[in-house]
Amino acid sequence: MRIAAPAALLPDKASETPAAVATVTTLPGHTLEVVSDSGEGAQRCAQIFGTVSAKMGNGIWTVEIIPAEIQPPPRHPTSASGNRVRIGTGAVTNWGDAADLIVAFNEQALLQRFRLGALADDAIILIEDMWATHADPQIRNAWDDAMEELGGRSFRFINVPMEEQCLTIVDNARLGKNMFALGLLTCIYGRDLDLVRDAIAQGFLKKAKSALQTNLDLFELGHRWAEQHIDFRIAVPAVKPDRAMVAMNGNQAIALGSIAAGMELCAMYPITPATSASHYLSDVFEKFGGIVHQAEDEIAAIGVALGSSFAGKVAFTITSGPGLALKTEFIALAIMTETPLVLVDVQRGGPSTGLPTKVEQSDLLAALYGQPGDAPHVVMAPATMEECFLCMTTARRIAEALRTVVIVLSDANLASGVQRFPRPEPSEHWLAQPLDLAPVRDGLRPYDWDPQRGVSPRIVPGQPGGMFTATGLSHDEASHVGYTPDVHERGCQMRSRKLALFQQMLEPPAVNGDPTGDLLVVGWGSTLGAIEEAVERARQEGLSVSSLHLRFLSPLEPGLKEIFQRFGKVMTIEINYSDDPTDPFFTSENRRRGQLCWLLRAHTLVDVDCWTRVPGEPLRPGQILQAIRESMPQGGSR
Amino acid sequence: MSDLCCSLLSSTPDSEEREWTISDYEAALARWCPGCGDHAILAAVQRMLEAEQLPPEQTVFVSGIGCASRFPHYVRAYGFHGIHGRALPIATGVKLRRPDLNVFVVMGDGDCCSIGAAHWIHSIRYNLDMVALMLDNGVYGLTKNQTSPTSPRGLPSNTQPRGAILPPLNPISATLGVANASFVAQTADWLPAHVFATLREAFRHHGFAFVRVLQRCPKYTENIFSTLVHDPGLVELMVHPDGVVVPELDRMFKNKVQHDPADLDAARRLAVSDGNVRLGVFYRNETHPVYEETRAVPARSAGEKLALLNTELDRYAV
Numbered sequence: 001m002r003i004a005a006p007a008a009l010l011p012d013k014a015s016e017t018p019a020a021v022a023t024v025t026t027l028p029g030h031t032l033e034v035v036s037d038s039g040e041g042a043q044r045c046a047q048i049f050g051t052v053s054a055k056m057g058n059g060i061w062t063v064e065i066i067p068a069e070i071q072p073p074p075r076h077p078t079s080a081s082g083n084r085v086r087i088g089t090g091a092v093t094n095w096g097d098a099a100d101l102i103v104a105f106n107e108q109a110l111l112q113r114f115r116l117g118a119l120a121d122d123a124i125i126l127i128e129d130m131w132a133t134h135a136d137p138q139i140r141n142a143w144d145d146a147m148e149e150l151g152g153r154s155f156r157f158i159n160v161p162m163e164e165q166c167l168t169i170v171d172n173a174r175l176g177k178n179m180f181a182l183g184l185l186t187c188i189y190g191r192d193l194d195l196v197r198d199a200i201a202q203g204f205l206k207k208a209k210s211a212l213q214t215n216l217d218l219f220e221l222g223h224r225w226a227e228q229h230i231d232f233r234i235a236v237p238a239v240k241p242d243r244a245m246v247a248m249n250g251n252q253a254i255a256l257g258s259i260a261a262g263m264e265l266c267a268m269y270p271i272t273p274a275t276s277a278s279h280y281l282s283d284v285f286e287k288f289g290g291i292v293h294q295a296e297d298e299i300a301a302i303g304v305a306l307g308s309s310f311a312g313k314v315a316f317t318i319t320s321g322p323g324l325a326l327k328t329e330f331i332a333l334a335i336m337t338e339t340p341l342v343l344v345d346v347q348r349g350g351p352s353t354g355l356p357t358k359v360e361q362s363d364l365l366a367a368l369y370g371q372p373g374d375a376p377h378v379v380m381a382p383a384t385m386e387e388c389f390l391c392m393t394t395a396r397r398i399a400e401a402l403r404t405v406v407i408v409l410s411d412a413n414l415a416s417g418v419q420r421f422p423r424p425e426p427s428e429h430w431l432a433q434p435l436d437l438a439p440v441r442d443g444l445r446p447y448d449w450d451p452q453r454g455v456s457p458r459i460v461p462g463q464p465g466g467m468f469t470a471t472g473l474s475h476d477e478a479s480h481v482g483y484t485p486d487v488h489e490r491g492c493q494m495r496s497r498k499l500a501l502f503q504q505m506l507e508p509p510a511v512n513g514d515p516t517g518d519l520l521v522v523g524w525g526s527t528l529g530a531i532e533e534a535v536e537r538a539r540q541e542g543l544s545v546s547s548l549h550l551r552f553l554s555p556l557e558p559g560l561k562e563i564f565q566r567f568g569k570v571m572t573i574e575i576n577y578s579d580d581p582t583d584p585f586f587t588s589e590n591r592r593r594g595q596l597c598w599l600l601r602a603h604t605l606v607d608v609d610c611w612t613r614v615p616g617e618p619l620r621p622g623q624i625l626q627a628i629r630e631s632m633p634q635g636g637s638r
Numbered sequence: 639m640s641d642l643c644c645s646l647l648s649s650t651p652d653s654e655e656r657e658w659t660i661s662d663y664e665a666a667l668a669r670w671c672p673g674c675g676d677h678a679i680l681a682a683v684q685r686m687l688e689a690e691q692l693p694p695e696q697t698v699f700v701s702g703i704g705c706a707s708r709f710p711h712y713v714r715a716y717g718f719h720g721i722h723g724r725a726l727p728i729a730t731g732v733k734l735r736r737p738d739l740n741v742f743v744v745m746g747d748g749d750c751c752s753i754g755a756a757h758w759i760h761s762i763r764y765n766l767d768m769v770a771l772m773l774d775n776g777v778y779g780l781t782k783n784q785t786s787p788t789s790p791r792g793l794p795s796n797t798q799p800r801g802a803i804l805p806p807l808n809p810i811s812a813t814l815g816v817a818n819a820s821f822v823a824q825t826a827d828w829l830p831a832h833v834f835a836t837l838r839e840a841f842r843h844h845g846f847a848f849v850r851v852l853q854r855c856p857k858y859t860e861n862i863f864s865t866l867v868h869d870p871g872l873v874e875l876m877v878h879p880d881g882v883v884v885p886e887l888d889r890m891f892k893n894k895v896q897h898d899p900a901d902l903d904a905a906r907r908l909a910v911s912d913g914n915v916r917l918g919v920f921y922r923n924e925t926h927p928v929y930e931e932t933r934a935v936p937a938r939s940a941g942e943k944l945a946l947l948n949t950e951l952d953r954y955a956v
Contacts, residue, residue, distance in 0.1 A: 248954045296757065431940050
């Protein structure tokens with residue numbers, strides 16, 4: 001049965017005559033989305049828009065909206081594919097709350113975003129309207145149902161005949177609408193036309209000239225159509241930064257960071273959302289004397305990296321949750337043999353296969369404690385794309401200095417989101433030292449531990465006089481197998497002391513906001529920007545709240561207990577599961593808490609609370625603000 | 639000894655002229671059971687290292703877990719005693735980035751054919767220039783008598799007390815079935831001269847050399863090779879100038895088959911036992927690409943890396 005949409009909900013019929021004067025609204029920031037079926041190129045459209053905006057001097061943050069399949073059934077809510085782009089006059093540190101404007105290639109993709117609460121109440125919706133009058137009655141019905149569901153809000157609909165327009169240039173509009181949409185956005189947001197044309201051309205370097213021309217024509221067509229039919233413009237002023245900037249996603253940053261760190265081997269097995277880092281590395285690594293080895297499985301991947309590190313190179317392996325699980329035994333072997341190794345875990349939703357393409361921070365405890373036996377090692381978490389780049393050098397250095405494993409916890413939000421940040425200035429000092437195969441000094445043993453600090457010099461194959469057999473069995477300084485209590489306890493002590501040594505070298509974390517107050521919010525990883533934005537807004541409301549963001553999770557940064565004691569309440573904000581404390585089923589005894597919360601409680605003996613969610617998308621600052629409001633301790637100042 | 643080593647090797651001319659003797663390859667006293675075939679294999683390996691004059695510091699033995707995998711501890715060279723089934727990935731990592739090193743992998747039948755089977759198959763494909771020894775005693779020994787993939791059908795064990803349920807896997811046939819198979823041989827611990835000659839051919843082969851060594855376990859599988867040991871008539875030697883040549887065995891083994899190791903089809907036929915156990919080189923082919931050579935990339939100086947990195951960063955400039 002067809003339900004007639006109430007008259008008020010009917011989309012505006014865009015005027016056929018050119019908009020006489022378009023109203024320009026100037027804003028400090030704006031959030032837009034482009035969504036389509038998979039394969040229709042919404043992502044490409046949004047990526048170009050983001051890059052061009054960054055080039056013009058805007059801060060940007062992009063988030064992929066991505067189904068787990070390559071080409072799922074069309075016109076289905078779960079098939080929505082695209083991007084969110086948030087642009088700002090200043091730096092943009094997270095994806096924001098809701099989209100102010102959305103370009104949807106069909107109403108089902110739009111519906112999905114609506115159902116996920118991704119649209120602002122007054123969002124502007126530019127929608128392909130061919131479905132309203134489609135020959136297939138089922139499609140017309142679906143359109144009507146969607147309009148019904150979308151009713152009752154203050155959305156402003158603008159129907160855009162994308163298909164009809166694109167067909168004037170191409171036979172298959174499915175492959176051209178994205179460029180048309182890019183034209184619309186370029187006009188609405190006043191993007192630099194030449195920069196957009198250049199960016200389009202970048203995608204056609206290896207393709208036929210005619211294909212590029214067709215895409216450029218579609219883009220111009222969209223731009224012209226918007227000029228004639230859309231009566232508003234959005235200006236987000238750009239400020240040219242005073243220093244060179246780059247824009248990239250976290251996986252590209254990790255790949256480039258591994259090069260800057262002087263690593264020469266990445267051993268991996270394909271897994272979402274980590275793989276794109278190795279795609280990029282596979283493209284460029286050999287120029288730098290490095291190689292990507294695609295192993296037969298996750299276990300072999302870390303084994304090859306370990307072998308390479310044993311032979312004197314610091315190698316890394318990159319994976320996601322399920323791969324981390326498979327690599328467990330090798331992680332412990334690297335720790336036991338004190339072989340430097342860097343493992344990057346780009347976290348996704350779990351457990352098991354979970355949410356392959358979506359963000360979560362639930363591998364923390366597995367990364368820390370996943371190895372049976374006592375296996376002390378370093379765990380760190382970059383919070384931004386820039387830190388994804390920088391952390392690889394830090395990780396390699398720590399791995400070598402401590403002869404241990406460093407696990408870097410990134411996540412799907414960092415991996416696929418693009419952010420603008422100051423161009424790194426790599427230095428020769430960041431690179432790994434060339435292999436030194438000098439003879440081993442007389443009497444030096446492979447585990448001549450400094451009894452106080454637990455560190456020992458690294459000997460690599462090829463060094464005369466240094467021959468030893470590394471072993472996962474309990475061993476003494478000479479790497480001779482020993483099962484006696486003194487040998488085993490000494491080994492455990494030495495491997496642990498390295499962590500204490502490293503902890504002493506760390507600075508206490510900085511508190512964002514006042515050093516004392518009613519509430520301290522603690523986060524880690526990709527939530528930094530959203531948390532700080534929420535805290536800023538809460539402070540503007542008069543709430544006494546500060547935040548703290550941890551980069552090192554093992555060992556934990558120093559001074560936490562002292563900092564925590566300066567606040568009435570401490571609460572972690574995380575993208576992992578915890579039981580809802582307002583549900584009467586849970587008590588303080590049976591409630592399962594967030595992973596960082598668990599860790600901090602054990603570490604500081606402070607009654608740390610948590611607010612965590614697992615929505616399969618980044619946290620929104622507005623959501624965190626609400627949690628902060630509701631979590632203010634009793635009697636807190638307003 | 640190590641003092642002498644260091645002082646000699648610290649000056650280049652001496653190190654090149656250094657002559658290694660068998661004692662240079664001896665390390666900790668082996669802790670295998672008396673009568674274990676691994677002792678003889680270790681001795682043959684050490685003889686081969688001496689014969690080939692491999693500098694201990696340029697040689698790496700990688701193993702997994704199991705009786706056979708204690709091997710690196712007993713050879714004076716660099717070693718990596720890893721985890722069960724995963725010797726091959728570690729060795730791959732070593733050879734891939736340090737092709738200058740001589741890499742030997744020592745696995746047991748559980749290591750290679752069971753828990754590490756994926757790595758076995760794929761290492762044959764990678765075809766790195768290394769030697770992989772599979773010491774096959776047909777049983778899990780270190781964990782005390784469980785059925786292995788190469789246990790003969792019917793052999794009782796602690797996990798299959800009424801006899802091994804499945805027919806055994808044929809490691810030679812399996813290896814010969816994988817793309818890029820490069821060198822496939824079989825020898826037996828009770829014929830040290832044959833082990834030595836086979837290992838030497840394996841080492842000299844350019845590519846991934848897979849050698850299955852039939853190995854007696856006096857504790858759990860004493861009987862599975864006893865008829866072979868006592869009746870040379872059940873053993874057929876594969877002979878060919880390109881194979882293993884051991885003149886001193888000629889008198890003992892009347893059973894011989896002329897087999898050209900270049901003939902893959904014949905190798906596959908001979909690998910399938912028809913009652914006889916065949917020793918020697920089944921297959922040898924040096925035309926397959928060697929992985930560490932295919933993947934070799936020119937090293938870059940720090941300055942070059944930095945310049946290239948800056949160019950790469952420029953691609954992301956906004």
